[in-house]
Amino acid sequence: MNVLVTGGAGYIGAHVVRVLAQHGHTPIILDDLRSASYERIGDFQHEHVALEDTSKVMAVFQKYQPEAIVHLAGSISVRESVQTPEKYWANNLGAGMSLLLACARFPVRIFLFSSSAAVYGNAVETPIRENAILEPTSPYGSSKLAFEHTLHRSAQALGMCSIALRYFNAAGAHTAWGVGEQHDSEEHLIPKVIRALLTAQPVQVYGNDYPTPDGTCIRDYIHVVDLAEAHVLTLENEYLGNQHNFNVGTGEGYSVLEIISAIATRLSVTPQITFLSRRPGDPPRLIADPSALLSHVGWKPVHSSLQEIVNSAVEWELVRC
Ligand SMILES: NC(=O)c1ccc[n+]([C@@H]2O[C@H](COP(=O)([O-])OP(=O)(O)OC[C@H]3O[C@@H](n4cnc5c(N)ncnc54)[C@H](O)[C@@H]3O)[C@@H](O)[C@H]2O)c1
Structure with a gap:
């Protein structure tokens, strides 16, 4: 399937793109390289587009007619988000709107969003389940949670499947x-x-x-290749309900x-x-308590031993x- 991967030149996105290709899918990278370099793109199709530019995002949808979106692009520093919250709201919530507007014109089956354990804030109980209290302690976490809500509402209206993958700490390399x-x-x-x-x-x-x-x-460290596999298995599962929030960690x-x-x-x-x-x-x-992803998608980390x-x-x- 054609999968549009925003932030596909980033650390996690570059692994997602390669695992998608390994599974026989066609990833299309949408990334303006504001925090990545050309080397990570390799031979994959790439559109040098900023998410803020809605008309260019629309043109990308028109050109590739993606069946699925993996939305990784965003600003990622908790510390910076405390200093410049507006940058985080603008990129992690505002810029993502272009994708939802495009999904309304060019129907997409499934939309995966890179959310974060930061949505839980100071979790009282561990391991954390998806239904734990959501009280982010940073603008970064709040902006991720706001996009989760916005995505699920839009997806419901559009009849699109929406999944927020709440990553714990991505680590490792290929x-x-x-x-x-x-x-x-x-x-x-x-x-x-x-x-x-x-x-x-x-x-x-x-x-x-x-x-x-x-x-x-x-912290719970998840190998980036296991994390990438979680995306692909979720996309490939046609029996998921319409809306989910899944932790992606090891437990x-x-x-x-x-x-x-x-x-x-x-x-x-x-x-x-x-x-x-x-x-x-x-x-x-x-x-994380990752059991929901295991039971719904059959995903299990296999590369995430500390060693x-x-x-x-x-x-x-x-x-x-
Ligand atoms: N790294 C982690 O441990 C971790 C944990 C939880 C969640 N996440 C989330 O995963 C996603 C990817 O993280 P990463 O570590 O790969 O980050 P990264 O900075 O390496 O990658 C982000 C990519 O998005 C691109 N980008 C950012 N804003 C853009 C925009 N408006 N338009 C077009 N391109 C844009 C950047 O150029 C970059 O290539 C982020 O959304 C992050 O919040 C990461």
Whole structure:
């Protein structure tokens, strides 16, 4: 099927595009490369279009008549969203409207949206189920939740299937495909720790007084290839109901110190750790209950052991430059 992948030149999108192609689908990348480079596009079809430009988005729909949309394009930094919330509302909610307007003119069977565990805010219970209280603690999380609501309402009116995939922490890489994590200003733990340890810099840890066994935050890390597979299996399932929110995580959590230790072991180095104060809005523990995606779609992570994530991320850091 023709699948329009917004943000398909980004970290996760590049993996989604390749897994789609592996399954025999035709991905079309819509990305204006504001936070990605041409190299990630490879030989795939690409439209250099900003989502804000509704008439160009319409033209892309007219040209390819996609059966499915995977909407990954967005602004992704929780920290930046606190400083410039308007950028997050404009891109993560406003720009996405072009897609919904286009879906009204050119019918699409299914629309997958890249949402985030950030919609849960300070989750009280873990593992987190999809029906947990939704109280985002950042404009990033609020903008994701607002698009979820808007998408589901529009999809209902249009008779389109809408799925919000709430990613936990995407990590790892597929080095053989030449794709891995590379954000403009990297804020994600695993690449930051690898880069610090490879250059003999201290690793900064925000807060060691959380109510967790070692005092550092616990997160659920999902290998980016497993995450990409979740998209493709969801698209291929024709028996899903019209609307779902699915967690995409493993159900296992690792603390910041456990991650640092796994990377240090892989690199055979002794880490120097600097403890800083907590960052505002960092919940102590975010672990998914992924059972809904398993029961509806039959998806299970197979590459997401901590060792495979760390090994692939290290391999990628060593070759990416
Ligand atoms: N990385 C994670 O761990 C994580 C976790 C939860 C949710 N997500 C969500 O997954 C999605 C992809 O994340 P990523 O890590 O691959 O980010 P990324 O920054 O690597 O990719 C985003 C891509 O979207 C493009 N883009 C952004 N705004 C655009 C616009 N208005 N028009 C056209 N292109 C635009 C960028 O050029 C980039 O290629 C995002 O929506 C993010 O919020 C990511």
